[in-house]
Amino acid sequence: MSRVTISDVAMAAGVSKTAVSFAFNNPEKLGHATVERVLQVADGLGYAPHPAARALSLRRSGTIGVLIPQRLSTVFANAFLSELLQGLGELCEKHDLSLLLVPPLDGSLEGAIRAASVDGFVSLGLSSNDRALETLDRLGIPSVLVDADGSVNHPTVNVDDAAGAEAAARHLLKLGHQDIAVIGLPPTRSEVGLTPTAARRLAGYQAALDEAGAPAPQLVTAGISQAAGVRAFEAIAQGKRRPTAVLAMSDMTAIGVMTAAIQAGVNVPIDLSVVGFDDLPIAAWTNPALTTVRQPIVEKGRIAARLLIQRLQGRPVQSPSPLATKLIVRASTAAPRTRR
């Protein structure tokens, strides 16, 4: 009782395999009556072409992979990926493509890449020296990079992280903050360095602080989860000089910091200002509502998908210029309580 194959249909309809294939894919090559009959028989038998066989023969799978440098349980705890998938999904559905989530396999992204039956990849947060990129190139799989370094080989979709970060830092400086802590994103995997986005945001913060002659910020690294933010707050709170403001590179981390701060009796924003990054939907709903840097994540997904689809169709593509970011001031930031 194994699967119905094309041969079964051919036999039952009294035609060749070719005819069956044509009936589905090139009906104009066959007489009208034959097409009808074949389709009828196929339907009766419950025939569906085997996707892997089809992919092998056609040299395309109708699937695009989303290369995710972290474990799914980690990355789905942050709505960033959900937003991106909304954008990707929109375009993919329009072009009858499926999305394959490709996280590291046994810790190795390269292994996961090799094993994935996809026509192309949308890769997240890869730095240009990542070996995964090399693997993609060697296998010749078309790829579009999101949140990456500039790459010569691949179209890349980025936002203006530096400008956004700079605006965030300026906002705090203008409010009068001097003691600022920065909560950075960790490297996504042990073997690679700072994430491209993290590097750019850090540079943005730094540029604003330098320009204002502010002291170097305390730098803590934390994951992208709320729990990581809680730990980051604890790390900061232990320091000898308590900052009056925190710049976080992710909304979820910022929320974790707020949670922990409020829990510890610290008033946000009076005693501690907090700024996030991303402007996820939840940012508008926290209490106090989160001041953060908005980046158009859904749009990023749409653009990435569009570029990849264009590449798959053989059309030339070029990277768009970085998308604009925008500081959204809400209630989690205020002037520090006292300036001495």
Place this chain on the structure above:
Amino acid sequence: MSRVTISDVAMAAGVSKTAVSFAFNNPEKLGHATVERVLQVADGLGYAPHPAARALSLRRSGTIGVLIPQRLSTVFANAFLSELLQGLGELCEKHDLSLLLVPPLDGSLEGAIRAASVDGFVSLGLSSNDRALETLDRLGIPSVLVDADGSVNHPTVNVDDAAGAEAAARHLLKLGHQDIAVIGLPPTRSEVGLTPTAARRLAGYQAALDEAGAPAPQLVTAGISQAAGVRAFEAIAQGKRRPTAVLAMSDMTAIGVMTAAIQAGVNVPIDLSVVGFDDLPIAAWTNPALTTVRQPIVEKGRIAARLLIQRLQGRPVQSPSPLATKLIVRASTAAPRTRR
């Protein structure tokens, strides 16, 4: 400059294709030296077995599909799927499986099912009369159902929706509410009726109301997005008799209702109590924090993945009993302002 195949490696290493295959998959069948040499050559050439060819030959793809009855852009606007994917992802990564997102193709789930190269499906929200289920059966693809009707053919993972809903309604009744509106989930696709979860929750609400002898609730149907919640509030507000409380079947919808209510100058919870369903992380962060029914979504994903993996390994599985739900009382519910 096409892809390096197993033949290329065989030729370069001076052995047969069989030997190359063995070197990767059954090294013990070959001399140690040969294995070494083949692997060396393969690595030098940048060889990776073609996934589709492998899938065709092995009759397994190493991928499990997540059957999603709605468009990705819709469904990812609600954190439910993210949570579920955390659970699914956890188990899948452990077993070296990838996840393929399978939304309807041109509106047809069945078409999407046929086209997906997967070893099994985790299907969301399918009612037992859904034609998609029939398709799954005919193709003989192992499946596990989540949030479905009880099914004889497939293991099913459910939560105790009715009890959760009943608890939510009781909570409102105990506070003194009599005029209650229910915001139901819409059918996921036009051709099917009420979602199984929606039906069970509705039954739960109804049971509590009947028991208390409360009047029949006003019933509005709205999507699972915040925007849908906003529209639902507007629909309710237009009615002649304004309810003092709202039971929503989804947190996002509930949040939309709160947004719209507050926007319209209605005080939540004083003038309007709102109860959600799911207890997504965001529910704790809204202002006021949302009273809602907690269901263990991540755990649901874990269990579904575990069951499916067991089925794929040929081990017998049986549906677990429905997982417990729990009413989480926060700040969005209170006694109605005045009882006449």
Place this chain on the structure above:
DNA sequence: GATCGCCCCTAAACCGCTTTACTAAAGCGG
């Protein structure tokens, strides 16, 4: 009446891998 062209349809090659069945050579006990 032979030739051509057109319409339908098919045989067979191919996509790239796995695996069964088999062979040649080596090892070994008697």
Place this chain on the structure above:
DNA sequence: CCGCTTTAGTAAAGCGGTTTAGGGGCGATC
């Protein structure tokens, strides 16, 4: 030195589709 078991490797047959090249029939053309 012979027959028997291992060892090390191979040829070929799948897996289930698509596609190229071509064959048979038949009406139109010359």
